[in-house]
Amino acid sequence: MQDWFFKRGRRERTIDWLALDSRLDSGLAAAWSWFRDTWNAGSSFFDRFRLRGWKRLLNEAASEGLTLGAGGFVVMFALAIPAFHEFNEGKFLTGQYAVKFLDQNGNEIGKRGILHNDAVPLDEIPDPLIKATLATEDRRFFEHWGIDVLGTLRALVTNLQANDVVQGGSSITQQVAKNLFLSSERSMQRKIKEAFLALLLESRFTKREILKFYFDRAYMGGGAFGAEAASQFYFAKSVRQINMAEAAMLAGLFKAPTKYAPHVNLPASRARTSIVLDNLVEAGFYTAGQVHWARTHPANIVENRNTSSPDWFLDWAFEEVQRIAAGTGQYVLTARTTVDLNIQKATDDALTAALRKYRGNRVTSGAIALLETDGAVRAITGGPDYGESQFNRATSARRQPGSSFKVYVYAAALENGYTPTTSVRDASRRCGNWHPQNYGGSHGSGGRMPLWMALAKSLNTVAAELSFAVGRDKVIELTERLGVTGIRKTCSMALGDYGISPLQHAGGFATFANGGKQAKPYAILDIVSSRGDLVYSRDRDEPEAPQIVDRKVAEGMNWMMHKVVETGTAQRAKLDFTHVVGKTGTSSGPKDVWFVGFTGKYVASVWLGKDDNRAMVNGTTGGQYAAPVFQSFMSVIHRDMNIPTIPGLQPHPVQVAEQQRIAAMHPAGVAPQEQRKGSSLMSDKTRDALRNVAQALRKAGGIEEPAASPQPENSTGSTRSGAAPATPASPSAPPGRRADAAINANPAANHGTSLRAVP
Known part of the structure; x- marks a missing residue:
């Protein structure tokens, strides 16, 4: 069969479809034959390595472990991302500033930062303080990579035996991560962040640097941060000069400075110091005879600062x-x-x-x-x-403000033509699949009332409808003017669904x-x-x-919020x-x-x-x-x-x-003296x-005169x-x-x- 396909330059050309079909068939047959031969050859080759018995079980376990490990890596990476967001390089620059704070009348009320002349090198921190801290807080500090698995398991067993939290499982690196970047909330999310941040710290800094962070940044009660500030506060001398009893007392403060601070609870502080001395002996850092003097000569506390910082x-x-x-x-x-x-x-x-x-x-x-x-x-x-x-x-x-956010919605309404006496309806339109409900579950009575009464009753339906009618973009613009940032445009925005x-x-x-x-x-x-x-x-x-x-808007909001206190929810x-x-x-x-x-x-x-x-x-x-x-x-x-x-x-x-x-x-005719x-x-x-x-x-x-400043x-x-x-x-x-x-x-x-x- 022949078919005219196209013409070029007045010369007719034809295509031999039978020949083309033959070539395709032979090519596919040859490809399939090659694939089959290759597969058989490969199968024959791998048959030589077929595992049986315990070797096969081991291979299957390794294969499954590899699969689970890959999945675990993905999960761990997902969990690590929030921790990496918490990491802030600026936290390490705190030592650049040394600030003394005064109240309005010029009285000293506290200090922050590491004073340049008070930053004690790790080599000059007394050996008893370093060993007491390691013995009590993290004995395997120089052996682990930020997370002490054995120490955590040991603490878990001890706590289960005591049916109470008597030992902490956090390493010193984890405590540094918490002190620098996190809160002390007791949640799994915080512990996961703490663990990843500890690994990150270990990859960025040496053990000595991390230990120095711990001694410089830990809060130790009385408004004192770091071992040097605590030593000055409790003993009126540098940490370089403290003895074993004083070192044990300071090391005992890391766990709970408010609970064990001597100026807050001296008996509890003495008991905690005794535990630290026991730890020194148990860890093998000192003998019982070496710590006996510290037991019989407890630290003397010198009150030399305002403790209500x-x-x-x-x-x-x-x-x-x-x-x-x-x-x-x-x-x-x-x-x-x-x-x-x-x-x-x-x-x-x-x-x-x-x-x-x-x-x-x-x-x-x-x-x-x-x-x-x-x-x-x-x-x-x-x-x-x-x-x-x-x-x-x-x-x-940043916590959800709930109905307290409605003030910004109502203020936006006043800026756009509403007044405190404008009549509004206790109902609201839908927004996607969301339909606002008032406290108690109803979608509104449908009745009408003045704007101020809706605020006093804290009706969710009216607030949501106002945000739709005025425009949620205008509400967000108002909050940004007022310094409330980060609000997102959502259906339930008027009800305070985003944290501030x-x-x-x-x-x-x-x-x-x-x-x-x-x-x-x-x-x-x-x-x-x-x-x-x-x-x-x-x-x-x-x-x-x-x-x-606008002042009239502020006055209108104040009048309505006064009604909230006089007759409403407050x-x-x-x-x-x-x-x-x-x-x-x-x-x-x-x-x-x-x-x-x-x-x-x-x-x-x-x-x-x-x-x-x-x-x-x-x-x-x-x-x-x-x-x-x-x-x-x-x-x-x-x-x-x-x-x-x-x-x-x-x-x-x-x-x-x-x-x-x-x-x-x-x-x-004589006015009172104006306030300065x-x-x-x-x-x-x-x-x-x-x-x-x-x-x-x-x-x-x-001393050279400072340059004059205006x-x-x-x-x-x-x-x-x-x-x-x-x-x-x-x-x-x-x-x-x-x-x-x-x-x-x-x-x-x-x-x-x-x-x-x-x-």
Whole structure:
């Protein structure tokens, strides 16, 4: 058969299909024959190696092991990725800075960083301290690769026999990883991260370097980090000079510095020291006779520092100093801070009491951030026990805010045409497969109500519908303006489904408290170098806070949040001497409960939950548990009743009476002396005089004069007032309907209303 296929250049050509078919058939037959011959040859070859009996079993086991090993490698790599994300090179640069911290009045409150003249080389650390630490914490430290498998198994057996946790299985490398990068939450996720980080540390550093990290960075109670600082704190001498009894006491602090610190519990410290001495003998480092002297001559403790160091605050302030001082070339610094030690103690005590009271509801952790209305941080309580875990939950933990996030949704609504009295419907559209439900499980009654009532009742349906109607992108843009970052656009975003830190949350609310001005949390007022040069001054180097939310919007939100406290879910936060506004929050589970609110003077964020993110007892809510904590410390930290009026509210009767009393103390036409701008009690003349004395002493000692640096007109200020006093308070009607006559009825009552930061 022939077929015309194509023509080229007028010449006809044909294709012989039979020949082509023949070639294809013969080619396939030849290929199949080659494959069959090759397969048979290969089979014959491998038949020579056919295994039988125990050899075959061994081969099968090896094959299965290889398969499982490959799968295990993939799983391990997946588990290692979160640990690698926790690794932060900046943690190793801590030693670059040595910072002494002062309170607002110039009193020393603590230090952070490794002082350059205090960094003790490992070779100069006494042999008893090194051996006591190894004998107690990790006897196989120089033998393992970061994870002591035998030590972990031994600790597991001992704990099972004692039916209690009496030995820890973490190696020194794992403890360094935890101290540098992780919290102390007791969870499998944290232990997995710790293990991988330990392996990473072992690959990056030598054993001696890791041991040096341990001696320099471990918290040892009393605000002291590292063996040298602890030795100075407890014995008033360098670690180079300690004896065996003192070394054993210090080595006993690594496990639980708060529990075994001698100034906290001396009998427990003595008992722990005795255990460390037993370990020295058991490990073969010393004989019983060599440690006998240390048993009969216990260490003498010298109290030479304030033991109530605001450690949570100082950790965060140290990060702020490093950020500010980066690029200046100055590393030995003195920083004056915004902390108030009385307020710090009040928040610490309030959280401790709450966790003790709520333990039956499985509430085991919490955090409090307290600011003034311009962002000046007065207190940070980052957890239940700083000695047990230095992880700062107030600044670093991102927990779901629940309904407390609705404030940002409602504020976005007010910015886009809604008012507190706008009628809204208790219902919401679907978003994909998600349909919002109110507390209790209903999808809304369908009834209508004013906007403020929906917030007071904390209706999920209304908040979700507002986010859809206004636009979730606008809500996210508002949160970013307020300093609340990382929020993602999701269907349930309005219900607080993405984590934020308590400090961020407090800073966001502070903007409403001061009438709409930016209130970024800050801790540092000024920084001075070791030569007396002013490296940083907030008054000099920071711009005035911009207006980032319209004042009417802030007033409207404050009026609505006041209704939340007066008639809604936050009634347990009320104070009898001043107005309180705020919002409760409860995440699903419940895993997190919140109250974030403020008076005219302070803003505070309270979070309660569990470090391992497990659920608490069903029915635990922010209104029942977090709001009373807020009320407990707010009731004691207001030292006088001259409290500014919250923008958008009437003055509280107690504040009206106080302002009238103050006005009556001054003759007509003579205004009370204005509060000095800033929080320092040191005048400019005093500061200049002290600087001149320092210069004179340097000259007398033959020390070169430091280069002159420009000084600000007022370097002693702390929190800037930022603007004129806030608009006088309005009546109880929603903003926009208040009577001007009522606003101006009592000018004395509005005196002193300022835009100061609220915690």
